[in-house]
Amino acid sequence: MTMENLILQGSTDLITRYEGKPSAGDIKSLIEKGELHLLNEFTVRFPSFVGRIKTMSSQINAMDLKFCILLRLGFSTKDIARITNSTIRAVQSRKYRIRRRLNVPNQEDINLFMVTIS
Numbered sequence: 342m343t344m345e346n347l348i349l350q351g352s353t354d355l356i357t358r359y360e361g362k363p364s365a366g367d368i369k370s371l372i373e374k375g376e377l378h379l380l381n382e383f384t385v386r387f388p389s390f391v392g393r394i395k396t397m398s399s400q401i402n403a404m405d406l407k408f409c410i411l412l413r414l415g416f417s418t419k420d421i422a423r424i425t426n427s428t429i430r431a432v433q434s435r436k437y438r439i440r441r442r443l444n445v446p447n448q449e450d451i452n453l454f455m456v457t458i459s
Contacts, residue, residue, distance in 0.1 A: 394409050401439070404435070
């Protein structure tokens with residue numbers, strides 16, 4: 342199963358569980374438009390995600406969590422750079438630090454890793 346399918350499957354499951362709340366696709370769309378404050382909606386959709394990230398490492402800060410959420414939603418490095426108004430190199434460095442803090446093996450895709458822990 343591809344990462345895109347995992348993300349879409351998770352979104353479909355959430356829509357059926359949380360009627361009346363914005364879907365994960367809606368959240369992703371709003372974040373793409375630059376409304377990063379809607380990351381709070383993500384925690385409503387994936388309540389255990391942030392907790393699991395925090396238990397995996399006490400070194401994760403708020404900006405790392407935002408990056409983890411963007412990775413979980415399937416954003417590419419280029420998209421994250423555009424959304425966070427930073428360079429691609431800065432995003433790559435942040436992903437490396439997150440990978441190191443969460444002990445994610447180098448051969449494992451960080452986006453797929455984020456999908457599997459939620």
